[in-house]
Amino acid sequence: MKKRGAILVENVVFLILNLLFLSILVLFLVKQGSGATVLEEAYSKQITMVINSAKPGMVIRLDMDKGRKIAEEKGFDFGNSVIIENNVVYVQLTPDGRYSYAFFNNVDVSSRALKDEKGKYSGTYLFTVKPKGGNLNG
Amino acid sequence: MDKRGTDKMLSIYWFLVLTLVAGGVFAMVYIFYGAPHDVREIESELLAQKLADCISKRGVIPSYFFVGERFNENLLKGFTERCNINFDVEEDYGDENEIQYFYRVNFYLIRDLNNPVFSVYDGNLNWESECYIKKDNSKEYQRLAKCTESRFYAVDSKDNQYLIKILSAIGKSKKNVKQ
Numbered sequence: 001m002k003k004r005g006a007i008l009v010e011n012v013v014f015l016i017l018n019l020l021f022l023s024i025l026v027l028f029l030v031k032q033g034s035g036a037t038v039l040e041e042a043y044s045k046q047i048t049m050v051i052n053s054a055k056p057g058m059v060i061r062l063d064m065d066k067g068r069k070i071a072e073e074k075g076f077d078f079g080n081s082v083i084i085e086n087n088v089v090y091v092q093l094t095p096d097g098r099y100s101y102a103f104f105n106n107v108d109v110s111s112r113a114l115k116d117e118k119g120k121y122s123g124t125y126l127f128t129v130k131p132k133g134g135n136l137n138g
Numbered sequence: 139m140d141k142r143g144t145d146k147m148l149s150i151y152w153f154l155v156l157t158l159v160a161g162g163v164f165a166m167v168y169i170f171y172g173a174p175h176d177v178r179e180i181e182s183e184l185l186a187q188k189l190a191d192c193i194s195k196r197g198v199i200p201s202y203f204f205v206g207e208r209f210n211e212n213l214l215k216g217f218t219e220r221c222n223i224n225f226d227v228e229e230d231y232g233d234e235n236e237i238q239y240f241y242r243v244n245f246y247l248i249r250d251l252n253n254p255v256f257s258v259y260d261g262n263l264n265w266e267s268e269c270y271i272k273k274d275n276s277k278e279y280q281r282l283a284k285c286t287e288s289r290f291y292a293v294d295s296k297d298n299q300y301l302i303k304i305l306s307a308i309g310k311s312k313k314n315v316k317q
Contacts, residue, residue, distance in 0.1 A: 014149060021156055025163060032171050045177045052184040087227035101313060104185060104239060106224035132222075 036070050040099035043067055044091040047082065047127070048103045051089070056107055056131040061114075065123030067093050068113075078121045082111045106132050173316040178284035178308040185223070185306040186288045189241055192221035193302060194292040201295055209245065209256035218260045225261055238309035240265035240283070246301040255300075265307035281311040 032038070043064060050060055064081070071078040074094040083090040087106070092098035107129050114124045193199060204210055218225060225239045240261035244254035259266075269285035285307040293299050 017153075018156075021160065025160060028164070029167060032167050035171070038171055041174060045175055049177060049180055049184065052181065053187070087224055102227040102238075104181075104223050104225060104227065105188065106219070106222045 034066055034070070036074065036093045037097060037099075039067050039070060040091045040093055040097065041101075043082070044089045044099045044101040047084075047089045047091070048101045051084075051103045051107065051109055051127070051129065052105045054105065054107065054109075054127075054129045056129055058129045060127040060129070062125045062127065063123065064125050067091075068121050068123040070094070072121075078123075079113045081113065082125055084109045084111050084127075108132055174314055176280075176284075176314040178310055178314050179286070181310075182284050182286040182306045182308045183288075185239065185241060185308070186286045186304045188223060189221060189243060189304050189306065190288065190290060190302075193243065193304075194290065197292050199292050199294050199300065204294060214258055217258050236264070236309070237262040238265075240305075240307040240309075242266060242305045244303045244305075246303070248299040248301060251301060254303075261307075262309065265309050266305065269305060269307050277315075280315045283307040283309045283311075 043062075047062065050062070054060060067081060068078045071081055071093045076093060076095050081092055083092075087104070088100050088102045090098050090100045108131070110128045110130070112126045112128075114122045114126055116122045193203075202210065203213060205212075213220075225237050240259070240263065242257065242259035245256040246252075246254050265283035265285070268282040269287075271279070271282060285305060287303065287305050289301060289303045291299060291301055
């Protein structure tokens with residue numbers, strides 16, 4: 001009876017350790033894929049490609065909800081996450097780092113994070129493409 | 139007693155295998171996410187598309203391309219700006235702050251596809267030569283510019299047919315290739 005109990009405890013410990021190991025592995029993979037640095041780069045390049053193929057007058061919506069969650073976790077204002085200046089897209093999700101990528105399309109682009117009815121960021125960014133020197137509010 | 143000893147040995151062996159697997163996964167993930175996304179190929183395609191849109195309006199080359207029967211040589215200056223393209227956008231690319239873009243547009247008459255009747259180019263000429271180097275997956279070659287060659291047909295206002303070849307190249311290896 002005593003021997004049987006010992007075997008069971010060993011098996012349970014072995015199983016728990018295995019589960020722990022697999023959980024850490026999965027957590028690591030998920031963390032790596034949705035890390036701020038990776039997302040900042042992905043968003044800035046994605047926005048750049050969209051702007052390069054855009055024409056003046058276009059209004060583009062981009063789902064950046066993963067980025068919003070990270071920005072809120074890190075205490076960074078999502079409304080300032082995307083800045084477009086002098087043909088360069090800057091994306092910042094944490095107070096420390098940001099990523100920039102340049103576009104060649106000679107247009108002015110304004111960016112704005114949309115809010116829901118409660119006044120919270122919805123996770124969507126709106127980009128308005130205008131001719132260079134054109135009115136961005138129209 | 140022997141059986142329990144074997145079981146313990148098996149457990150140690152099992153954890154050794156798990157550690158090896160974990161090490162492999164960590165290494166692969168680190169390599170995958172450590173390298174930047176290379177978007178230069180898409181970018182060079184977009185540049186070629188933008189130029190094509192500028193050169194041909196519904197298959198017809200705009201009249202400002204010509205002075206009488208000949209191509210307008212004045213187009214060579216300011217063609218990039220006329221096409222709403224801005225190459226002067228770099229902030230931290232390249233070691234010597236070089237322009238990271240290049241394009242060349244060649245116009246051929248249908249009767250002579252070997253000699254262009256008109257050619258216009260802009261950007262960093264270094265990238266043009268890199269377009270003709272045969273590339274493989276080695277690290278050194280990955281740092282070379284990514285290029286797109288596209289071609290299409292268009293006519294002028296007098297219905298002369300032209301073959302138009304666009305070569306576009308993007309450098310930007312610092313932002314797209316692991317250093």
